[in-house]
Amino acid sequence: MAEAEVDASGAPVEVHGFFQDQTAAKRAEQQLLDHERKALVQSGLLAAERDLAVRLQHALLPLPEQSLRLAGLTVNVAYRPLQERLNVGGDWYSAMELPDGSALLVVGDVAGHGLDAVATMAQLRFTAKGMAVTGTPLPQILARLNTLLLHNTKRNFSNFSTATMLMARYEPATSLLTWVQAGHLPPLLVHEGEARYLPGPPGVLLGAAATARYEASTLQLQRGDHVLLYTDGLVENPGEDLSDGLDRLARSIVTCTPGAGFLDAFIDSLLGPYERRDDVCALHISL
Structure with a gap:
């Protein structure tokens, strides 16, 4: 200028x-x-x-009919992503009848979100179903899934992944429920109006240790019993101890009446005032 x-x-x-x-x-x-x-x-x-x-x-992971009949059981399914089309997570379920007439019931939760979590979920879901169909015992299924995740980590350490999982098999001839878990929250049993968490058999989360050992527990179901399998998004809330969420779930479930569509309403009432930070997946079975 x-x-x-x-x-x-x-x-x-x-x-x-x-x-x-x-x-x-x-x-x-x-x-x-x-x-x-x-x-x-x-x-x-x-x-x-x-x-x-x-x-x-x-x-x-297509959502099936919300109420199924499998091996004499009534099975209700509910799946709630954290937010539609955002942060797709690794929560998953399976509910199917096996060739011998028993029922396979599974919930699992892969750490993380996005494509890696979805890919790991798919591996676990379909591998578990394939082994269960061929009659592989439940503890062996978890042991082999653990090996699968460890193998993936060795191939690509940047894609390290872990997962929790709970798998159950119900035999209608004996009303026996056999279940295993890998670092997962315990099933919730309601018997004669009282709710209690089933003591968990040994089993660390998948992909954490090469020496992981998995065992099975059994439960004789009786007419009128119902059992809830769920992922941690149902009970974890920011700033709250996990035990508080588990206590709230146990108190709430004894007041509900199982039936068609009840699980969605139950989850809505349980989560209503709380801010969710994770997906929610639940299977409710009743005899």
Whole structure:
């Protein structure tokens, strides 16, 4: 910016002026524009990944009819993602009749969210179902799933993954429920109007230790009994001790009457005032 000084005849005799070097400002502006473009590209990639994860999860884990009849049991299923199309998690379930007429009932929870969690969930879900169909004992199924996750970690350490899981098999001829767990919260049994958590057999979470040992527990179900299998999203709340959530679940379930569609209403009433930070998956079985 400049201004000329002139003499009496109007001829310029000197010039006064100043300048400002805009190089740094222009360079910073260009960098901001570059970062903005990269952020938009990254946002698009993340949105595409979330969309793909949702599609995969829906394809791999379709929600069945909410009330099923399996091997003489009434099975109610409920699945609640934390937020539709966002942070797709690894909670999953299986409820199916096996070739020998028994029922397989499973809930599991893979650590993390996104495509990696969905991929690990798919591996565990279909591998577990395949082994159960061939008659593999439940403790062996967990041991082999543990080996599977450890093998995946060795191949790609950056994709380290762990999971909790609870698997049960019900035999209608004997009314015997056999169950195993890998670091998972215990089943909740309601018998004659009283709720209690079943003592868990040994079993650390999957993918944590090569020397993991898994054992089975059994329970004789009686007419009128009902059992709830669930993931931790049903009982964990920010700033609250886990035992408080478990106590609240046990108190609440004895007041409900099992029936078609009751599980969704029960979960709504249980979670109503609390902020969820995880998916919720639950299987309720009644004899």
